[in-house]
Amino acid sequence: MTFTLFPIRLLIAAFMMLLAWPFAFLASVGCSETTVEPQCLWRRLVDIILKIIMRVMWFAGGFHWMTVKGRRALPAEAPILTLAPHSSYFDAIPVTMTMASIVMKAESKDIPLWGTLIKYIRPVFVSRSDQDSRKKTVEEIKRRAHSGGEWPQIMIFPEGTCTNRSCLITFKPGAFIPAVPVQPVVIRYPNKLVRLLKAQFNFLPIYTPSEEEKRNPALFAINVRRVMAKALGVPITDYSFEDCQLAMAEGQLRLPVDTCLLEYAKLVRRLGLKPKNTEKVLQEYGNRARKLEGQKLGLDDFAQFLDVPVSDMLRDMFALFDEHEDNCMDIREYVIALSVVCRPARTLETMKLAFKMFEADEDGAITEMELAVILKTALGVTHLSVSRLFTAIDKEDTGKITFDKFRSFLEQHPDFAEDYLYTENTGLHSGPCHRHQIKPSLSIPNLQGTATTKTANGICPDFSPNDHGTIAGLLKKDN
Known part of the structure; x- marks a missing residue:
């Protein structure tokens, strides 16, 4: 026609x-x-x-x-x-x-x-x-x-x-x-x-x-x-609208189906922690986190770092980064996650900030384990293997890579995540965040597709809000 x-x-x-x-x-x-x-x-x-x-x-x-x-x-x-x-x-x-x-x-x-x-x-x-x-x-x-x-x-x-x-x-x-x-x-x-x-x-x-x-x-x-x-x-x-923006962002790191970043972004909004001057605040957080040199923070120290009072929602956020359930967290992971939420399509700038916080003073480089922590946090997953990616970047086999090497590799391989991360981590799209995560499963909405199942809403589990500490948990008015 x-x-x-x-x-x-x-x-x-x-x-x-x-x-x-x-x-x-x-x-x-x-x-x-x-x-x-x-x-x-x-x-x-x-x-x-x-x-x-x-x-x-x-x-x-x-x-x-x-x-x-x-x-x-x-x-x-x-x-x-x-x-x-x-x-x-x-x-x-x-x-x-x-x-x-x-x-x-x-x-x-x-x-x-x-x-x-x-x-x-x-x-x-x-x-x-x-x-x-x-x-x-x-x-x-x-x-x-x-x-x-x-x-x-x-x-x-x-x-x-x-x-x-x-x-x-x-x-x-x-x-x-x-x-x-x-x-x-x-x-x-x-x-x-x-x-x-x-x-x-x-x-x-x-x-x-x-x-x-x-x-x-x-x-x-x-x-x-x-x-x-x-x-x-x-x-x-x-x-929310902001969650959809995050889920559909055209960055080089495509968020997996079960990512903690949606839960994290929701808590950031509710706590009023999303900065108005994003670039300035992220750089300030990055500098402060670098000075801590990987020192773990407890809940009270975390609240002091953010200059907010301890609350149930802050405890929920702290739990997202308390991976080993030992009541401590690495503040650098919080800064990386905040950068992704505030700048979802600007992968390179998030990685530059992460390298700055993790790199050693003597050579400005990071190890494979540190790269795994960075990318794992940026994707909002628990486990991530980066061996193939790290080996491809570290051609001299020095055991360390700098941001300049990483950036050069990205220029040559713009689809690096698809080629080196998603293929190596087969469970990347279905694994849970942490054992103690707030929601058992958070899926990214298929905003442009068609629902293929009648269970829940066809695109994600039905997680109608009912958890403590949120206005969404209030009872519906009888009308």
Whole structure:
């Protein structure tokens, strides 16, 4: 159909976009970005016309059937619509069906043709050049949400990234900070034919937050996610947008399936240990760790190094590095793991930092055992053989390698991990972290694939949060 149906569909869709532009332009002329004027009759008519045009465009794109269940709440009843799962650009369909506002980057309004259509729905713009953009965005969402229905509803995908629809990942709290009633909307694509698509949108009952949820947006988000997961018939998983970024990073060290780094990254966020000035903090940590020269730290020393109080979550993090269960850890491993989490795609910079902490003063080199510790920590696994890799780098058979030799080897072998690590360590993708790890099995989500099993969520074990010391373990509100 590439040479027959597709060109026709493309032409019709492009024509509909062009047809929508003059209506959106006329309706947007003179509109303020900070206040809302009462919608007059002719603008209401434009709204209906644009919805019809967009429906024809999606019909040309193959969506011949769209099923809507439930009643859409009025803006005064539920100022915010939360949609999930977010899986593709097709999720723009409910935006065009409702003409609700969305959160978009400010640069979008300058795009020819498309920018005019965007401005018509009165979005909340986020400026990447403004350092206070996130704070201003939250404040704008709160302002609109508390306007008593004067502003159009704001439509938000709280997952913050695309998944394969087999589970719901952690919701970001932005939609729940205003502490107002929200209406969950679940999306399904029960397609049997590729060229004839079907979409289902289910408006669930309005979720009104309790007093506790109003004070705790994260708990509010968790409970709304549970309601939506139940409606979809899928499990929830404790992965977040940041976890997905880490799992899918295009670095030279591809994380294995069972890696402790996802658990570690989660604890880093909860403890507030992810630095704002990443480069400066990592270098400072590296210098301090080097001075310790491999000296093991206990829990109290670990807390002092990070300048944080001892807590249950800090104990969980300490346990991830207490490999021999002797109540001590090597702080250099913490720094390596933090570098991977903060800079997942910059393998060489992480290795440079690691070499700096481990190398001997007299020759600036490390041994095979030290290389194993570095790479084992960077991958988040317990056991790792690096013999083939070390031998390939140490051609002079000196028993030591420098960072310059390692970097030169990487330049010649950009796929060194695939060629020398994954082939030598057959159990790298299935082994547990430590015997005492917090979660028995953490798998990387297949964000772009399709679930192949009906157990758990099809891509990873169902580890719905229930462990101690986390807000995720709080009971669901009876609604």
